[in-house]
Amino acid sequence: MGKTFKFTLISLIIIIAFLMSSCGQATPQTIKIGVNAPLTGDIPKVGEGSKYAAEMWLEEVNGAGGLEIGGKKYQVELVIEDNESKAESAVAANTKMITQDEVLIIIGPQASKQAVPAGQVANDNSTPMISPWSTNPNTTLDRPWVFRACFLDDFQGPAVANFVTDEFGFTKAAVLYDIASDYPKGLAEFFKSAWEGLHGAGSVVAYESFTTKDTDFSAQLTKIRESGAEFLFTPQYYNEVALIAQQAHQLGFDSPIMGSDSWGSAELVPLCGEDCYGQFFTTHYAAAGATGATKAFIDAYTEKHGYVPDDVAALTWDAFNLAKQAMQDCGTITGDIAADRTCVKDALSKVTGFEGITGTMTFTPGSGDPSKCAVIVKINDKGEFTFYKQSCP
Amino acid sequence: MDTFLQNVVNALQWGSFYALIALGYSMVYGVLMLFNFAHGDIFMVGSYIGFFIATGLISLSALGIISLPGWAILVLTILLAMLLTSFVGVLVERIGYRPLRDAPRASAAITGLMIGIILETGNLYLLGASRRKFPEIIETNIFKLGNVSLTNTKIFIVIISLLIMIALHQFIQHTKWGMAIRAMAYDFVVVPLMGVPVNAIAALTFGLGSALAAAAGVFYGMAYPVLDPYMGIEYGWKSFVAAILGGRGSVIGTVIAGFLMGFLDIFVATYFPSTMRNLISFSIILVILTFRPHGFFGRAYSAQLRL
Numbered sequence: 001m002g003k004t005f006k007f008t009l010i011s012l013i014i015i016i017a018f019l020m021s022s023c024g025q026a027t028p029q030t031i032k033i034g035v036n037a038p039l040t041g042d043i044p045k046v047g048e049g050s051k052y053a054a055e056m057w058l059e060e061v062n063g064a065g066g067l068e069i070g071g072k073k074y075q076v077e078l079v080i081e082d083n084e085s086k087a088e089s090a091v092a093a094n095t096k097m098i099t100q101d102e103v104l105i106i107i108g109p110q111a112s113k114q115a116v117p118a119g120q121v122a123n124d125n126s127t128p129m130i131s132p133w134s135t136n137p138n139t140t141l142d143r144p145w146v147f148r149a150c151f152l153d154d155f156q157g158p159a160v161a162n163f164v165t166d167e168f169g170f171t172k173a174a175v176l177y178d179i180a181s182d183y184p185k186g187l188a189e190f191f192k193s194a195w196e197g198l199h200g201a202g203s204v205v206a207y208e209s210f211t212t213k214d215t216d217f218s219a220q221l222t223k224i225r226e227s228g229a230e231f232l233f234t235p236q237y238y239n240e241v242a243l244i245a246q247q248a249h250q251l252g253f254d255s256p257i258m259g260s261d262s263w264g265s266a267e268l269v270p271l272c273g274e275d276c277y278g279q280f281f282t283t284h285y286a287a288a289g290a291t292g293a294t295k296a297f298i299d300a301y302t303e304k305h306g307y308v309p310d311d312v313a314a315l316t317w318d319a320f321n322l323a324k325q326a327m328q329d330c331g332t333i334t335g336d337i338a339a340d341r342t343c344v345k346d347a348l349s350k351v352t353g354f355e356g357i358t359g360t361m362t363f364t365p366g367s368g369d370p371s372k373c374a375v376i377v378k379i380n381d382k383g384e385f386t387f388y389k390q391s392c393p
Numbered sequence: 394m395d396t397f398l399q400n401v402v403n404a405l406q407w408g409s410f411y412a413l414i415a416l417g418y419s420m421v422y423g424v425l426m427l428f429n430f431a432h433g434d435i436f437m438v439g440s441y442i443g444f445f446i447a448t449g450l451i452s453l454s455a456l457g458i459i460s461l462p463g464w465a466i467l468v469l470t471i472l473l474a475m476l477l478t479s480f481v482g483v484l485v486e487r488i489g490y491r492p493l494r495d496a497p498r499a500s501a502a503i504t505g506l507m508i509g510i511i512l513e514t515g516n517l518y519l520l521g522a523s524r525r526k527f528p529e530i531i532e533t534n535i536f537k538l539g540n541v542s543l544t545n546t547k548i549f550i551v552i553i554s555l556l557i558m559i560a561l562h563q564f565i566q567h568t569k570w571g572m573a574i575r576a577m578a579y580d581f582v583v584v585p586l587m588g589v590p591v592n593a594i595a596a597l598t599f600g601l602g603s604a605l606a607a608a609a610g611v612f613y614g615m616a617y618p619v620l621d622p623y624m625g626i627e628y629g630w631k632s633f634v635a636a637i638l639g640g641r642g643s644v645i646g647t648v649i650a651g652f653l654m655g656f657l658d659i660f661v662a663t664y665f666p667s668t669m670r671n672l673i674s675f676s677i678i679l680v681i682l683t684f685r686p687h688g689f690f691g692r693a694y695s696a697q698l699r700l
Contacts, residue, residue, distance in 0.1 A: 044522030179668050210667045213627060215617045218403035219662035226396050239524050239619050246618070250535055251399070252542040271526045271619055 030075045031067060031333065033323065034097035036108035036118060041085025042212075043237055045267040046110050049313035050132070052305055054078055054107065057320040067324060070332045079103055083114050090114035094121040094129070102337050104327075105129070105344055107319045110312055111237075112136035112183040119146040126338065128345040130322055132315035135261065136186045140368030147348050147368035149319040149356065150284055153183070156260055157190025159282050159374050159391045160233060164258060165198055172205045174229030176220055176244060178236060179209035187235040187260055205229050217247050225253045235260040242272035249275050256280070264311040269383035277381050282374050284311040285358040286387035294357040311358065318356035325351055395540035400659050406547050406616060408655020409554035413609035414632035415639065415651045416561060417482075417602025423578035423642025424598045427498060430505030431485060432606060433629015434512040437622065438481055439607025440527070440614050441516065443474035447528050447614075463531040470530060471553075474611050475604040482603025483596045490599075491592065509629070516622040524621050527614030550612045557608055561601070562644045570597060578642030638678060640691030649689060 035054050039047035058078055066073035079101045081093035090109045097103045098121070106122055106129040109115045115134035122129035123143040130147045131139055137154055140146045164170055173195050177188035192204050206227035208220040221244070224232060234244055234257060245257055259281035269276060287298055287308045297317055301309040327333070329347035333340055349368070354361045361370035373392040377385045414436050421429045429435075447470045453459050454466065461469070489508045493501045534545045565571035573594050576584045585591045614620060635654045639647030657674035665673060682688075 040517060040522045044524075047522075179666075208667070210662075211670070214667075215619070215624075216403070216407050216658070218407070219400060219659045220667060222396055222399045222403065223663065239621070242526075242619050243617055250533065250542060250544050250547075252535065252537060267523065271524060273526075273529075 030077045031327070032077050032079055032101060032103040033320075034094075034101065034103035034106040034108075035078055035080040036083055036090055036093045036097070036106055036114070037080065038085035038110060038114065039080075039082040041083075042239070043085050043111060043265075045238070045265050045310070046133070046312050047082070047085075049266070049310055050108060050110060050316045051080060052301065053309065053313040053316040054080065054320065056301065056304065057317060061324070067327065069327055069330065072333075074333060083109050083118070085111065085114070087114055087117045090118040091121050094118045094127075095125075098122070098125045098127045103127070104333075104337070104340055105323050107132065107316065107323065110134065110316075112139060112186070113181050115139045115148075116182055119143055122146055126345075127341050128323075128326075128348060130319040130348070132319040133261075133312050134183075136182050138182070138186075143368065144349070144366075145345055147322070147363070147370075149315045149322060149358070149361070149370065150261070151372055151374055152369055153187045153260075154190050156282050156374060157187055157192075158194035159376075160191055160258055160260065161194035161198055163280070163282070163376055163389065163391060164231060164233075168231070168256070170230040171199045171203055172228060172230045173199075173203065174206035174208070174224040174227055174232045175204060176206075176208045176210070176217065176224065176232060176234045176236075178212055178214075178240070180211045183262065184235045188233075191233055191235070215243055217244055218251065221248050221251050221253060224248075225251055229255065231256040231258055233258045235262060237262045238265040238268040239271060241268060241276070245272055245275035245279070261311060264377070264385065266307050266310045269379065273383075276379050277383060278379065280376060280378050280388065282391070283377050283385075284375065285314050286375050286377050286385055288384050288386045293355070297357050314358050318358050318361075321356065322348065322351060322354060322361070325354060396663070398539075398541045400663050402541060402543060402547065404656040404659040405551045405652070406655075407659055408652035409551055410609045410613055410628060410651075411632050411635050411654040412558065412648045412651025413554055413605045413612075414628055415635035415647045415654075416558070416644065417606050418633050418636035419639060419642060419644070419647040420574065420598045420602050422636060424574055424581065425490070425494075425577075425595055426581060427490065427501045428505060428633065429485075429490075429599070429602070430502060430629070430633075431489070431508035431512060432505075432602065433625035433627075433632065434509040435478065435482055435485070435603050435625070436606040436610050436613075436628055437516070437620075437625035438512055438610070439474055439478040439603070440610030440620055440624065441520075441525070442477050442481075442607065443470050443611035443614055444525055444527050444620060446470045446473050446477075447530050447611075451528050451530070467530045471608060471611050474607045478607030478610070479600035479604040482599040482606075485603075486595055486599040491595070494591075509625075513622045513625075520622075522622075524619050527618035527620055529618070530615065546615050550616060554608070554612065557605065558644070558648050561605070564601075565644055570594075574598060575642070634675075634678060638681065638688050640688030643688070643690035646688055646690030 037047040037050040061067050061076050066075045079097050083090035083093050109118050110133040112134040115131040116138045119139050123145045128145050132149045134148055135150055135153045137152055140148055175188050177184040179185055195204055206224045206229055241263055257279045261283040263281040264283040290298055326344045326347040330343040349363055349365045352362045359372045361372050363370055373390050376389040378388040380386050417432050450466045454461050485508055489504045536543055565574055573589050577594055631654055635650040636647055639650035661670045661673045
């Protein structure tokens with residue numbers, strides 16, 4: 001008798017639980033958005049910027065009573081996963097968020113090293129993903145479900161080559177890059193072909209590489225110094241830039257050093273110090289001298305976290321607003337996760353004239369890449385990132 | 394020729410770190426016949442301790458509470474970092490290894506790995522994932538000899554490292570404690586039976602090794618001022634290779650092997666693509682070990698190996 005009673009009770013509980021959970025799915029009150037960010041590992045500052053921007057956006061949306069879609073307000077919930085700045089962890093994080101947490105859309109990963117493999121997972125599982133910061137073409141290539149909020153390396157490489165040619169009139173370039181990482185390797189190749197297109201074969205007089213985690217670049221920099229290069233292009237992350245710039249100066253290489261958007265971290269100048277003053281890099285936005293919505297974001301972020309947001313934070317903010325725009329364009333959230341994901345993906349590929357804080361973006365169907373301008377930033381003598389020039393496609 | 398000389402200078406600095414760290418491995422291996430795989434992380438701890446001491450002393454003198462010139466801060470930083478890190482080393486031995494003295498060697502080996510991971514993740518938890526910038530204790534001056542660029546920090550690092558190595562060699566060769574260490578390396582089964590206190594010698598070797606790693610950590614911070622919790626891993630295992638290559642318990646052999654490691658790293662990257670750095674240097678080391686299986690100065694041993 002006791003056993004039967006227990007069995008009945010347990011069955012009842014299970015049935016009730018099922019009923020309740022299916023009830024919840026029919027009319028969703030919350031929308032889940034996944035964030036795949038490098039909170040630990042090689043580039044923790046990038047992860048921190050992503051997380052802070054995401055949380056600020058969440059506060060704003062939920063503070064206004066939720067995200068309004070088709071006249072109905074939904075609460076938004078974030079699922080933040082750490083990818084440890086590793087490709088395999090980024091893949092695992094995406095898989096978990098897609099299958100277990102059932103997020104509607106994923107924002108991240110940031111660096112191409114994680115975004116390229118993680119994008120494959122999102123595409124295979126028919127889940128829209130926006131990488132705010134990944135500039136490698138392979139992230140979105142032939143992947144209708146993957147988008148980005150920034151320009152590409154095949155635009156950034158030539159932008160650097162054109163700027164240096166116009167600004168300094170140099171003809172001999174040196175490149176130092178990490179051969180084991182997708183982003184620097186891709187960018188180094190795009191720069192090299194653009195530079196050789198401008199100045200002929202052999203105009204890149206030193207093309208030196210190293211591997212991730214290296215801290216001593218003296219052998220490569222000695223070769224670069226001997227090559228007679230007029231400037232050095234190094235599309236590396238901020239922690240490596242600090243070491244490269246310092247060692248270059250200690251070896252007597254005093255020519256300009258040029259970088260890419262991976263330099264644009266709030267941590268670059270504290271680590272690099274005076275060795276980085278006067279150098280240039282291409283990026284997505286310049287905080288000094290910003291106006292309008294960009295300034296409002298910078299002020300709010302600075303007040304909350306005590307430092308000026310870097311481009312990762314700004315692009316993450318834009319990626320969230322892109323997602324919001326797409327959901328609103330969708331018109332309705334049905335609760336059927338597969339249908340909602342498809343709807344958001346289709347809406348994203350049709351976004352035109354989106355006014356982001358890092359510039360105006362337009363997507364064309366069939367490609368996950370927006371058309372937008374690059375900014376050339378000079379690090380001034382106080383270590384601030386100042387707007388120098390704009391370079392548009 | 395200039396390029397060659399420049400790279401010799403680069404390699405001397407780079408090799409100093411390997412040599413200093415490798416000595417710690419070598420001594421522990423010589424005396425206790427175990428690999429302290431946490432040693433690379435002790436180097437990291439030494440570097441962070443140096444970072445805190447240097448930052449503290451610099452801000453104290455900036456506030457005018459103490460007035461010390463740059464060189465005095467540097468000397469104090471090195472000495473205090475060595476002292477404090479040697480306590481950490483002794484603690485690691487007491488907590489991690491002594492209870493396992495008679496356990497199978499494999500257990501002691503994984504203890505080392507675990508302590509290493511505890512030190513790394515403990516640092517990550519306490520200090521966060523942000524990189525730390527090692528402060529510039531003395532102003533770096535760049536000067537040129539012909540076309541070879543030198544800095545005062547580079548010269549300082551190489552010379553002080555060599556002095557530390559010579560001091561260690563003298564200690565091991567000419568003191569009673571040093572003699573005990575050598576005797577243990579010669580036969581660690583019989584020597585304790587003669588009344589040599591194993592626990593004291595074990596603590597001494599861990600302390601000395603950790604102090605050397607701390608010196609390497611401070612020098613590393615001066616030369617490559619970006620610190621992160623995982624910085625010790627690659628140095629750890631490359632120095633470990635140098636320690637074995639030098640020969641068990643041999644100071645001179647280990648120092649030579651450490652500098653060889655540094656020269657291989659730099660010169661392979663000079664004449665080949667740098668991706669081939671580890672490929673070529675480890676192939677060379679493999680060939681050397683084929684002809685000298687006990688390392689440069691190691692003696693053959695048989696019955697003692699208790700793996």
